[in-house]
Amino acid sequence: MTTAQTPQPDLSSDQAAAADVGADGAAAHPAEAKLAEVESRLAEMSDAYLRAKAEVENIRRRSEDEMSKARKFAVESFAEALLPVMDSMEAAIAMPDAKVETVLEGVHATKRQLAAALERNKVLEINPAAGVKFDPHQHQAISMVPAEQEPNTVVAVLQKGYTIADRVLRPALITVSAPR
Incomplete structure (x- = not known):
């Protein structure tokens, strides 16, 4: 058995390069x-x-x-919490002939509403008791007075302070005891 060979045609250089590409297409x-x-x-x-x-x-x-x-919109929830306070104040104004006791009762109720609104929004009071050590981060000493208690402790609170989310919004104004 003999195998017949087929003659190879002459290829140009482009055709030769294409012939060099394998079956998978890799150069x-x-x-x-x-x-x-x-x-x-x-x-x-x-x-x-x-x-x-x-x-x-x-x-x-x-x-x-x-x-x-x-x-x-940062103050949206705070403003929403204050709306009932505004409603209460408007209701009080709408009753000009109310008795003093009734007005005072309404003022106390409105103050409670305001305190609740402030607390819901993390605004808390700084109201140090007498004898508490002076804290410059939360208190502002207005004066020093002679007292029978330890030096540099709170004698009286002149104005409450407030914090908002653990940050001092306004320090409490206080008098402190003077050193002996």
Whole structure:
């Protein structure tokens, strides 16, 4: 048995290069294959970079919008808590002929409403008792007076102070005992 050989036609250089490509389409030259692979990776990474950059920009824009809304509506819950206080005051004004006792009772009720609204919004009183050690972070000493108690302790509260979420909004105005 003899095998018949078919004659090979003459190939041009382009055709020869195409003939060098294997069945899987890979170039016969390793440098060309490596270049194609690197270009492919570069395209993938460039695409991933652009997507990540766009995502970061979107996150920045969304967080700026959220911060703007938070600033704009920060007092919304506080204002909502104060509305019943306003209603009570308007009701008192609408009754000009009310007895003093009735007005005083209404003022006390309105004060309780206001105190509850402040407390719900984390606005708390600083009202130190007599004998409490002077705290410059929460108290403002107006004067020193001679007293029978320890030096630098609260003698009297002239005006209550307030904190909001553990931050001093207004220090309590106090007198403190002088050293003996």
